[in-house]
Amino acid sequence: QEFTLRVADSFPTTHPYSINTKAWLDLVTKRTDGRVAFSYFPAEQLAKSADLLDAAENRLADIVYAAPLYLSDRLPLSTVIALPLIGNITDPQKLNDAFNELALNELNEAELLPQNVRAIRTLATAPYQLMLRGDKIETLDGLKGKKIRSSGGVQERSVAALGAVPVAIPAPDLYPALQRGTIDGSLFNTPTAAGYKIQEQLKWSTDNVNLGLFPVLYVINEDVWQGLPEDIQTIMMDTAREVVPPVIQADNERHNEFGEALKQNGGGYYQISDAELQKWQERLEPIWDNWVSDLDGRNQPGKKIFDRWTELATQ
Amino acid sequence: MIAGGIVVLLVALIVFGMPIAFALAVSGALGLYLQVGFGPMLGILQTTPYRSSANFLLSTVPLFILMAELLARGTIVRDLYRACYMWMGHIRGGLALAAIAANVGFAVLSGSSTAAAAAMSRISMPEMRRYGYNESFSLGVIAVGGTLSIMIPPSLPLIIYGVLTETSIGKLFLAGILPGILTTLAYILTIIYKVKRNPEIAPATERHSWSERMSTLPRVWPAIVLVFLVLGGIYSGAITATEAAAVGAAGALILSVAFGGLRWKGGYEAFDATLRTTAMIFAIIIGAMVFGYFLTITQVPQALITMVGDLPLPPWGILLIILLFYIVLGFFIDQLAIIILTLPLVFPLVQSLGYEPIWFGVVVTKTAEMGLVTPPLGMNVFVAAGAANGRVEDGFRGVSAFLVGDFIVLALLVLFPQIVTFLPSLIN
Amino acid sequence: MVRRVLAAVENLFGWFGLLALASLMLLVTADSGGRYLFSEPISGVYEVSELYLMVAIVFLGFAQTQRRRGHVRVEMVLEKLPLPVRRVLEVLYLLAAAFVFGCIAYMAFRSGYNNIAAGRWTTGVFSIPTGPSWLIAAFGASVFTLRLLLDAFDAARGHSMAAVSHTPEGIQS
Ligand code: NA
Ligand code: NA
Numbered sequence: 001q002e003f004t005l006r007v008a009d010s011f012p013t014t015h016p017y018s019i020n021t022k023a024w025l026d027l028v029t030k031r032t033d034g035r036v037a038f039s040y041f042p043a044e045q046l047a048k049s050a051d052l053l054d055a056a057e058n059r060l061a062d063i064v065y066a067a068p069l070y071l072s073d074r075l076p077l078s079t080v081i082a083l084p085l086i087g088n089i090t091d092p093q094k095l096n097d098a099f100n101e102l103a104l105n106e107l108n109e110a111e112l113l114p115q116n117v118r119a120i121r122t123l124a125t126a127p128y129q130l131m132l133r134g135d136k137i138e139t140l141d142g143l144k145g146k147k148i149r150s151s152g153g154v155q156e157r158s159v160a161a162l163g164a165v166p167v168a169i170p171a172p173d174l175y176p177a178l179q180r181g182t183i184d185g186s187l188f189n190t191p192t193a194a195g196y197k198i199q200e201q202l203k204w205s206t207d208n209v210n211l212g213l214f215p216v217l218y219v220i221n222e223d224v225w226q227g228l229p230e231d232i233q234t235i236m237m238d239t240a241r242e243v244v245p246p247v248i249q250a251d252n253e254r255h256n257e258f259g260e261a262l263k264q265n266g267g268g269y270y271q272i273s274d275a276e277l278q279k280w281q282e283r284l285e286p287i288w289d290n291w292v293s294d295l296d297g298r299n300q301p302g303k304k305i306f307d308r309w310t311e312l313a314t315q
Numbered sequence: 316m317i318a319g320g321i322v323v324l325l326v327a328l329i330v331f332g333m334p335i336a337f338a339l340a341v342s343g344a345l346g347l348y349l350q351v352g353f354g355p356m357l358g359i360l361q362t363t364p365y366r367s368s369a370n371f372l373l374s375t376v377p378l379f380i381l382m383a384e385l386l387a388r389g390t391i392v393r394d395l396y397r398a399c400y401m402w403m404g405h406i407r408g409g410l411a412l413a414a415i416a417a418n419v420g421f422a423v424l425s426g427s428s429t430a431a432a433a434a435m436s437r438i439s440m441p442e443m444r445r446y447g448y449n450e451s452f453s454l455g456v457i458a459v460g461g462t463l464s465i466m467i468p469p470s471l472p473l474i475i476y477g478v479l480t481e482t483s484i485g486k487l488f489l490a491g492i493l494p495g496i497l498t499t500l501a502y503i504l505t506i507i508y509k510v511k512r513n514p515e516i517a518p519a520t521e522r523h524s525w526s527e528r529m530s531t532l533p534r535v536w537p538a539i540v541l542v543f544l545v546l547g548g549i550y551s552g553a554i555t556a557t558e559a560a561a562v563g564a565a566g567a568l569i570l571s572v573a574f575g576g577l578r579w580k581g582g583y584e585a586f587d588a589t590l591r592t593t594a595m596i597f598a599i600i601i602g603a604m605v606f607g608y609f610l611t612i613t614q615v616p617q618a619l620i621t622m623v624g625d626l627p628l629p630p631w632g633i634l635l636i637i638l639l640f641y642i643v644l645g646f647f648i649d650q651l652a653i654i655i656l657t658l659p660l661v662f663p664l665v666q667s668l669g670y671e672p673i674w675f676g677v678v679v680t681k682t683a684e685m686g687l688v689t690p691p692l693g694m695n696v697f698v699a700a701g702a703a704n705g706r707v708e709d710g711f712r713g714v715s716a717f718l719v720g721d722f723i724v725l726a727l728l729v730l731f732p733q734i735v736t737f738l739p740s741l742i743n
Numbered sequence: 744m745v746r747r748v749l750a751a752v753e754n755l756f757g758w759f760g761l762l763a764l765a766s767l768m769l770l771v772t773a774d775s776g777g778r779y780l781f782s783e784p785i786s787g788v789y790e791v792s793e794l795y796l797m798v799a800i801v802f803l804g805f806a807q808t809q810r811r812r813g814h815v816r817v818e819m820v821l822e823k824l825p826l827p828v829r830r831v832l833e834v835l836y837l838l839a840a841a842f843v844f845g846c847i848a849y850m851a852f853r854s855g856y857n858n859i860a861a862g863r864w865t866t867g868v869f870s871i872p873t874g875p876s877w878l879i880a881a882f883g884a885s886v887f888t889l890r891l892l893l894d895a896f897d898a899a900r901g902h903s904m905a906a907v908s909h910t911p912e913g914i915q916s
Contacts, residue, residue, distance in 0.1 A: 006612075012478060012479040012480070012481070012658075012659070013479070013658070013659035013662070013663075014479070014480055014481045014662075015481075039614060041611065041612075042659055043479060043655050043658070043659055044655060045611045045655060045656055045659075046608065046611060046612065047359075047362060047608075048362070048366045050366060051362035051363075051366055054358060054361060054362050055358060055362075057358075058354050058355055058357065058358030058361070059351075059352075059354050059355050059358070060351065060355040060358040060359060072865065072866040073858070073863035073864055073865055073866070073873045074861075074863060076866065079866070145782045147778065147782065152789070152790070152865070152866075152867045153865075153866040153867055154866065156867045156868050157867070157868055160868055165778065165782050165783070165784060166784075166786075166868065167778065167784060168788075168789035168790075169555060170371050170372045170557065171478070172372065172471065172474040172475065172478070173372075173555045173556060173557055175474070175477075175484045175485070176469055176555070176556060177552075177555050179485065180549070180550060180551070180552030181551075181552035182552040182553070182554065182555055194481075195478065195481055196478055196484075197477060197481065197482075197483050197484050197485070200483055200484075200485050201485070298862055328836075329816075329817055330817060330820055331820055331821060331832060332816050332817055332818055332820060332821030332832065332836075333816065333832075333836045334814035334815065334816040334836070334840070335814070335815055335816060335817070336814055336815075337814070337836060337839065337840035337843075340840070340843045340844075341839045341840060341842075341843055344843050344846070356846075357846055357850055358850075360843065360846045360847045360850055361847075361850035361851065361853070361854060364802075364847050364851075364880065364884070365798065365851060365854070365877065365880050368797050368798050368800075368801035368802065368880070369793050369794055369797055369798050369876065370793060370797060371789055371792055371793045371797070373797065374767060374771070374792055374793075374796075374797055377764060377767070377797075377800050378767065378768060378771075381764065381768065548775075553775070553779040554775040554779065555775070558771055558772075558774075558775040560771075561767065561768050561770075561771035561772045561775070562771075562772050562775065562776075564768045564772075565768050565769065565772040568768075583761075586761045586764055586765065587757065587761065589764060590757065590760045590761065590764060590800065590803075590804040590807070590808075591804060591807065591808045591811065591813045592813075593800055593801060593804060594801060594804030594805050594807070594808040594813065595808055595813050595814055595815060597801040598805065598808075598814060599815075691817075697815045700815055701813065701814075701815035706818060706819075707815055707816065707817045707818070708817055708818065708819040
């Protein structure tokens with residue numbers, strides 16, 4: 001083999017994204033007839049989520065998972081897809097394609113290449129939903145004063161804008177906090193939440209709201225990338241897209257399992273009415289404006305990225 | 316090759332008296348330099364120390380220590396121990412038993428054994444010394460008692476195991492209860508046995524009269540109020556397990572000032588000592604993380620696991636080797652790091668051998684618990700000794716007898732998996 | 744002179760550490776109390792605790808802890824070695840640790856500088872800059888490095904062997 005690359009991410013090996021990354025790497029090795037080999041370090045074995053981008057910059061690893069929401073001080077533009085209620089696409093494949101288009105072009109140019117890394121593989125989770133341990137809440141009035149866990153950033157703003165009380169809780173405390181009623185619910189996406197097993201402590205979850213997507217970028221150190229022959233580059237990019245459908249299917253299966261677990265607790269998935277969603281959107285739109293003006297104020301192309309994403313996420 | 320050399324270097328440095336935190340950081344950094352070069356080594360040194368401290372979950376470490384310091388500088392703890400002594404003083408080893416009991420209480424609150432060892436060391440070591448307890452025995456009791464915090468739920472390793480393997484955390488917690496009780500029993504029996512054999516390690520006093528005993532009770536209530544405040548706070552859902560440390564410290568401050576005679580000087584000393592103990596513990600955590608990243612990147616542990624899986628042995632044979640592997644790895648690496656590092660490879664293997672995920676999670680946690688007190692890297696021994704100005708080697712000597720009990724409990728969990736699986740099976 | 748300045752800086756850092764510890768206790772208590780009693784948590788406590796208070800509590804205490812010989816070690820073998828050997832080992836240990844923590848300090852300064860230069864802030868409801876938090880780590884690690892170097896110098900001259908004998912509170916410089 002000619003190249004051995006270290007790949008690091010933070011997903012547990014049982015997580016669909018980790019399984020999918022392994023499949024991608026194996027496919028690259030196979031397609032290049034073994035010219036590229038990988039040593040893969042999942043589950044934060046090489047660095048914590050927030051440090052993975054640094055790991056790619058200082059060559060501790062060559063390819064890393066960069067989570068814009070954990071690095072929102074350094075990858076603010078890439079958090080655009082976490083903004084709530086943008087666009088009307090619900091098909092996960094189309095959402096993934098749209099984010100891939102944005103990342104590989106605009107985001108690479110505006111924010112990743114200046115930090116000497118390049119996005120070569122992207123994923124977008126299922127949309128964030130409102131999950132509750134008690135009775136279902138269908139209106140803004142019902143949400144008022146409810147304690148909802150958010151993982152910070154845009155999500156925290158969304159929870160506050162909807163009139164609920166945003167609560168910051170470290171992930172390992174989430175399960176017991178739901179169990180004992182420290183919080184009334186959480187914003188989360190079903191496939192990831194299933195990994196934390198919080199469905200055991202939940203009754204209801206919306207399934208028709210898009211409170212934002214969680215962006216996943218796999219970036220490669222730009223010097224390493226430029227050192228790879230063009231045919232290998234092409235194979236890596238092509239295979240990265242090729243392996244996406246299986247991960248979407250795995251996410252769907254988890255979504256269904258999650259729903260089954262909710263039913264066992266006497267709840268299930270439920271929908272927010274269109275009229276009500278209209279009201280939610282009015283509350284949430286200022287977050288969009290805030291996101292744009294904040295970035296534009298720091299000489300970043302916030303408006304341009306926001307418009308492009310709106311365009312890609314709407315058909 | 317490099318991995319072996321660096322492990323030998325680490326052991327040599329620790330044995331020859333390099334401060335443990337430095338030994339871990341230096342040998343880890345050297346190993347990283349040899350394995351991946353200077354730039355990546357600097358990269359690890361850039362992010363690891365910062366990220367290990369900028370961590371909300373770990374805020375329980377300084378805050379629980381502060382709670383212990385505040386209680387210990389006032390009279391509240393002394394009154395509590397005096398009461399224990401009046402009631403149980405005629406039983407040999409009464410203070411050691413009280414320390415285990417207090418650790419069980421702490422374990423129900425907290426999932427961090429480091430915080431437990433530091434807090435209980437500050438609280439109970441001075442009292443055990445005051446009553447003439449053997450130094451190594453006392454340190455052993457505290458170090459090993461602190462490990463109960465990860466066996467008895469809530470438990471940080473069980474949560475991380477649950478997330479990494481997608482096993483139900485609720486069931487894991489249930490599964491940990493009986494092994495936690497069994498472990499507690501093993502420690503109690505070990506204390507009773509040791510004190511029977513060497514009565515001088517735990518001097519007893521005369522039996523106190525009932526009126527003397529009753530007279531101690533009115534002074535115990537501040538401690539009980541604090542326990543109820545924190546426990547009640549957690550179980551009513553008012554606060555999370557992490558926040559409990561802050562509420563406990565604030566409660567200890569108020570109660571100690573109001574009822575424990577704590578004044579400016581004692582308060583200052585409590586905060587000051589907390590900072591030093593915290594720096595000592597985090598220096599070791601940082602060193603252990605750096606060293607852990609080095610071992611990971613050599614991929615030697617991973618290769619060893621793959622090798623074990625390919626051995627032509629019956630399932631129980633492979634399982635035994637895996638458990639042995641966990642115990643040996645526990646000599647050198649931080650317990651959470653081991654779980655994160657090995658589970659991606661070990662978990663699928665164990666599943667393919669037909670073992671139950673919940674059972675294996677508890678068994679792994681049991682080995683992690685043992686690793687906390689085995690030399691040369693025995694976090695709880697370092698912390699217990701460091702927090703009480705004791706000697707590390709005394710701590711390791713004191714722990715050895717308890718490890719026998721731990722091994723027996725581990726064997727029981729392996730031979731009778733029902734001990735683990737019984738409670739979770741009830742909620743299906 | 745160097746000794747006195749270093750000790751003064753360490754003491755100053757110690758006070759900041761105390762302040763951070765007290766703030767951590769009060770803020771987290773107030774946050775959880777406010778959330779439970781009035782459904783009014785304090786926005787930003789999580790971020791401030793993590794990025795500033797914890798970093799200050801940990802990093803600002805390193806040097807003082809070294810000055811008072813608070814970093815635990817195994818002494819059994821060391822005590823049996825002849826004094827000159829002990830002295831050589833001690834100097835080597837301190838220099839090696841100083842090198843590693845010097846690297847940590849340098850890299851933390853770089854991160855802090857980069858974050859400040861790029862104007863990086865957190866993005867929650869309560870937004871705080873991330874750069875200064877790295878600088879706290881950098882200053883703490885720098886003073887710790889200086890303390891290790893000074894101790895190495897003392898050990899080489901044969902002073903301060905308190906590091907090897909067991910006197911936890913050690914000599915005050
Ligand atoms: Na516990
Ligand atoms: Na150990």
